[in-house]
Amino acid sequence: MAETLSPTVLTLKDIAREAGVSLATVDRVLHNRPGVRPDTVRRVKDAIARNSFQPHVAAAELARGRARRFAFVMPSGPNPFMQQIEAYLGEMAAWLSARRLNVEMIATDVFEPAALAASLEALSGDYDGVAVVALDHPSVRAAINDLVDAGTKVVTLVSDVPSSRRHHYVGIDNIAAGRTAGALVGRLVGQRSGKVAIVAGSQGLRDHAERIFGFNQVMATEFPDLSVLPVLEGRDEDDRSEQLLARLLGKHPDIVGLYNVGAGTQGVAKALNDKALGAAGRDKQVVFVGHDVTALTRRLLLQGVMDAAISQNPGHEARAAVRVLLALARGEPILSEQEKIRIDIVMRDNLP
Amino acid sequence: MAETLSPTVLTLKDIAREAGVSLATVDRVLHNRPGVRPDTVRRVKDAIARNSFQPHVAAAELARGRARRFAFVMPSGPNPFMQQIEAYLGEMAAWLSARRLNVEMIATDVFEPAALAASLEALSGDYDGVAVVALDHPSVRAAINDLVDAGTKVVTLVSDVPSSRRHHYVGIDNIAAGRTAGALVGRLVGQRSGKVAIVAGSQGLRDHAERIFGFNQVMATEFPDLSVLPVLEGRDEDDRSEQLLARLLGKHPDIVGLYNVGAGTQGVAKALNDKALGAAGRDKQVVFVGHDVTALTRRLLLQGVMDAAISQNPGHEARAAVRVLLALARGEPILSEQEKIRIDIVMRDNLP
């Protein structure tokens, strides 16, 4: 009837006795210190495995003395998503200090490869872990690899650099996100046929490009009655997005769906709402799917202007980045299921 | 440019000096032990607050010596959702043992109030925390309150007992889940009008009743063109659900939507697929929304038989229950944002 999931665990002393060696040797093996014969290493590791020994994290943490330092390298400038991440880190302050963890925010021009790489290089040696919102560029990749080589744990956040040797990526699969957006637009448009518009920041941004790719994939294979118009590049700016979209809506009265890949949501909504385009604007007739839950998108969802938002929970991302860095630093396994950022579909009725 | 989120923290010795008392007195205040004058208590607490002191969890954990024991009281019998929770707890084994946490599974007949209450009473004194999938019944409520009074931390899982003094509820808001299901059925049906069927386990189950309530709410206010048929009570059994639904589909050729509130999904799908009801079955014509991502619902989503599943991540629930119990036992604050179980909308393209 009752079943125990966690057997009693031993201490290092027990392992030493089991392996027939001294505590010092166990310690050497555990921390990959030199001066132990391969055969002895094996005996110790066997004893550890045989008893499924886990070092007591509390004891280890206490014994190491110095606090751990983590750095979050984030884009400078006003970016609501990044501000949210910073806010969530602030909410963890008590949690962090109870574990003697120091987290520092470092702002840099993420879109300038040289500046970002320089910021990263400057961290070398001083930090146990670094989370970075990174651009996928050779110099950035090199900077990340240097950090890794120096023993710093590196996690990419939101935007990955798969070609680097970063230890982990905390963020969503953007192709899948685009596919999800496509499925939503297609399904919500329903029986109607017509055209679908895409507004993106830039097709040069890795995540935007991936989302568009996924979106088009689904549209082509599953919704042949809908034709996708060329991507508008609004540079994530409200004004530019509005102008481009307004012109497009004017030219194509049969637009039934819209996918906003990045920011500039304010402008997109304004264009949809523009009275000049029809008696009551097009906001309720066009299925509008975008990204991220902010104060603005929340309002648009409630008003029925936006139909769904694809969201990657920024709180989850912030916490996952910290937890992953901590687990890496401690040499603990990562609960991959827990740290995986899911693609959330947010509609009016499941607004968080 | 760089901003520290976590200032250096002091130790108990520093606090003692700050407050002008001895370590022993600080310890007495910190653990609400008697024998300290109110005025002194205030002085110590002031010093703690003034320096935003946080006890070092690692040191505290190490010093207390004995491991913590948590119990998960879950329904007996083959329930896929519960099995998943147990599996996820198994995945945490290393995490748990590194923290010297013992988690035990206790199976009981959750639908029998007396049996459940007895199971809970039997735990008194032996556990630091209990997570229970509870029925909302006076005797269960009393048993929970007894546990709480005995100093055990209690968390309700999946199904709440709001009238009890449980410390926390880990699960979704079922009314909101029903609303979400309603919105999905309504939106996915599109322009068509017709009838909508509901299959539930029993309207006597709190969570099912709440979901139906939320579903009807949305249907009535937002989709007046759809009329909801009386709820079928399939008792979460495949056969019974199939028979009831098959009869209903036969009687109403104009059913365009279906909400399956609980289990019995296999039966529901079979009824939809029944060739006797039409040339090719009704599975692709009826919008079908259900709950939970299992091997079965995953297949149905991929086949296009099911259109969306409302999901409460069982892995997240298992981990959240453990984390909340641990935080409660340690006297740490709970990261409510992190522990909140979200209502996930799962469609074919964002299957986890």
Place this chain on the structure above:
DNA sequence: CATTAAATGAGTTGCGTACCTCAAAACACC
């Protein structure tokens, strides 16, 4: 065999807290 290098043992210290004991001081009461 002697010499040197490598491997291992034995031991110490300290991390910050919980929990305990015992004595001393402060206080309340008659």
Place this chain on the structure above:
DNA sequence: GGTGTTTTGAGGTACGCAACTCATTTAATG
């Protein structure tokens, strides 16, 4: 004033591990 009670101080031990030193043993080399 003396009594008894409450409050406070001082100190110790233990938790499990990291990190270190230094002596000793074992193996490799010439």
